[in-house]
Amino acid sequence: MNNSMITAMVSMSGIQQRLDLIADNIANINTVGYKRKEASFEDTLTSVMQQSSDFQLPGRATPLGFNMGFGSRMGEVTLNFTQGSLQETGNMMDLAIQGNALFEILTPDGVRAYTRAGDFHIQPNPVDGETAFIVNNQGHLLLNSEGAPIEVPAGSTLSIDGEGNITAVVGTTETAAGRIGLVTPLRPEALEQKDGNLFVLAPGAVIEEVLTATSELPQNEQASIRQGALESSNVDLANEMAEMMQVQRAYQLAARALTSSDTMMNLANNLRG
Structure with a gap:
């Protein structure tokens, strides 16, 4: 399994958890005294890849290494204790x-x-x-x-x-x-x-x-x-719906990346020398 497929798979798992959290908030919008749940995310693994020394050109300001991530995951869930109306x-x-x-x-x-x-x-x-x-x-x-x-x-x-x-x-x-x-x-x-x-x-x-x-x-x-x-609950429905749309788009993007990675692997497997 290549890096792009791993990254997309891990990202989709984290995004699904965030969608579940938003759905839980929306479901409790009329629950008395309910406090909104919020999630924070972190990198699952980040490594530094070194470029070839051929990239070391006069006047280059950036380092040869570049970060390669493998998606993100939900780090923790916190409660927003803001006063409800x-x-x-x-x-x-x-x-x-x-x-x-x-x-x-x-x-x-x-x-x-x-x-x-x-x-x-x-x-x-x-x-x-x-x-x-x-x-x-x-x-x-x-x-x-x-x-x-x-x-x-x-x-x-x-x-x-x-x-x-x-x-x-x-x-x-x-x-x-x-x-x-x-x-x-x-x-x-x-x-x-x-x-x-x-x-x-x-x-x-x-x-x-x-x-x-x-x-x-x-x-x-x-x-x-x-x-x-x-x-009342301190959940704002408008904010939750806007966030849900953003998360859904991110999920679609990760799913498309996973499909593209799978397509490239199939093409590589079908190559004939």
């Missing part, structure tokens, strides 16, 4: 984060995950009929600032201020129900996106180095909560 819903259980922070969620298997999606609702406590929990759209428990599930009186109406303090109202009785725990990512690259629009710590990451409680930050750096609103 906020949409008023009128539902008091919808919460939107303004600023750099994440809700802390407890999954059924005991894993702590993080999300920007604030479409919560109240779920009755199956053990105690007088209390209820705040859960997300998948039934995962929302945690308070102490890392425990938030428990509120059953049938109560919740009022939540910008700092996440919860006041449960039943009739004329108001009860403080704790504070929603917000965490701010110090190293967003150490978070992995999982199914259900959740983020978890990457393997080997130390939570103290990746996340910090938002309440421990200076006041001007703290995020706030807006009740009755949801954060």
Whole structure:
């Protein structure tokens, strides 16, 4: 297999991964709190080929060697945590984060995950009929600032201020129900996106180095909560479609290079001395 065929094949594989990433972004354009995925690419292998000394002419400024690459591959996928637009819903259980922070969620298997999606609702406590929990759209428990599930009186109406303090109202009785725990990512690259629009710590990451409680930050750096609103995805459809067209053209070019390389090999194989 010659170099041009290897280069085209490797490039097509990397471009296909980029197309998959764009398709994933477009598919989640209406997902609450979704963060756009971005990819970076790098050379798979680059070697320096030396030209003949006959090319060394008087006054030549460029070196005799030239770089020969073998295509590119997707190096890493990063998350764009840019704030999405906020949409008023009128539902008091919808919460939107303004600023750099994440809700802390407890999954059924005991894993702590993080999300920007604030479409919560109240779920009755199956053990105690007088209390209820705040859960997300998948039934995962929302945690308070102490890392425990938030428990509120059953049938109560919740009022939540910008700092996440919860006041449960039943009739004329108001009860403080704790504070929603917000965490701010110090190293967003150490978070992995999982199914259900959740983020978890990457393997080997130390939570103290990746996340910090938002309440421990200076006041001007703290995020706030807006009740009755949801954060939209930060995916821009126009940009994604424009990028998809560019990537498709690049894929077509690589495919044409692969076809041309195959044609030249066939011609060489059919030559008769």
